Each structure stands twice: as structure tokens, then as C-alpha cells.
Amino acid sequence: MEVRLRAVGLAIGAVLLSSCATTRDTAFSNIYVADFHSDSPATCRSSDVPRSHGQAREFFSKAREVDYKTLHDNYELAPCYAEGTLVRQGKSCDWQIRAGATGSVQCAEQKLYFACDNCGDLFGATK
Numbered sequence: 408m409e410v411r412l413r414a415v416g417l418a419i420g421a422v423l424l425s426s427c428a429t430t431r432d433t434a435f436s437n438i439y440v441a442d443f444h445s446d447s448p449a450t451c452r453s454s455d456v457p458r459s460h461g462q463a464r465e466f467f468s469k470a471r472e473v474d475y476k477t478l479h480d481n482y483e484l485a486p487c488y489a490e491g492t493l494v495r496q497g498k499s500c501d502w503q504i505r506a507g508a509t510g511s512v513q514c515a516e517q518k519l520y521f522a523c524d525n526c527g528d529l530f531g532a533t534k
Contacts, residue, residue, distance in 0.1 A: 434495055435512070438464045438502075441491040451487035455506040457529045463491060466504050467512075470523035478520045483507035506530060 440463050443453045457463045485506035493500055493512065500514035508530055510521040523529075 435464075435467050435493045437492070437494040438467065439491045439493065440489055443487070443489050445487035447486040451485055451506050453487075453489075455485070455487060455530060456489040457504055458489065460491075462529050463489065463502070463504060466508075466510060466523055466526055466529055467493075467502075467521065469526050470508075470510060470521035473520050473522050475520055478509055478522060482509045482522050484509070 438460055440458065440460055443456065443458075445451045445453075457466050488503045488505040490501065490503045493502055495512065495514050498514055500512050502510060502512045504510040508523045508526050510523075512519045512521070
């Protein structure tokens with residue numbers, strides 16, 4: 408009886424632990440960099456944003472989700488950005504990562520906003 412009770416306890420503990428271990432890293436997959444845009448080519452260049460699929464993936468794994476007001480009030484809206492696609496919950500979405508270490512993901516009608524305070528290594532001299 409005691410062995411059986413211990414086995415049930417371990418099983419329940421494993422389930423609880425695995426449910427807590429879920430991170431946002433797994434929420435986005437197939438992150439693909441497609442293009443670069445700049446409204447100010449003289450001051451905001453492609454070297455100022457993540458340029459590889461791995462760097463874009465790293466941005467979204469390090470960045471924290473914020474609401475639009477926080478993004479608008481506390482972060483710079485840089486004039487250039489990388490853009491691409493990713494998969495979230497089985498659906499294809501579009502994303503942008505701006506030189507000011509901010510980003511967004513558009514999935515149908517839902518738009519998510521991100522800011523990264525510790526992503527300086529991904530942003531050239533801008534951040």
C-alpha cells in the first residue's frame with residue numbers, strides 16, 4: 408500500500424512539475440525572417456535589427472509581452488524593422504522586430520506586443 412501511494416504521489420508531482428515548466432519559447436515556432444524595411448535608411452539600417460532566423464527566435468524567447476500602452480509610453484518606436492512569419496498555436500502569423508528592441512506578432516485579429524530590455528547583443532549599436 409505504501410509503495411502504491413508513493414508511486415501515485417510521484418506521478419502527480421511529475422504532472423504538476425511539467426505543467427509549470429511550460430514557457431513562451433514553445434509558443435512560437437518556425438520563425439522565419441523575410442524582409443527589412445526602413446523609413447530612415449541613413450540612420451536605421453539592417454544591421455540595427457536581428458537578421459537571422461536564430462536571432463529572431465532569440466528575441467522572442469528573451470522579450471516579455473507588454474500591452475500597447477506600456478510599449479508606447481516606455482519604448483522607442485524605431486524607424487526600421489525586420490519582419491517575417493512564425494507559427495503560433497498551429498496558425499501562421501506575421502511579426503516585426505524594430506531596432507528599438509520592440510516587436511509585435513499579428514495573428515489574424517490579435518496583435519501581441521513585446522519589449523526586450525536584455526537583447527542589446529541582437530541590435531547592433533541601436534540598443
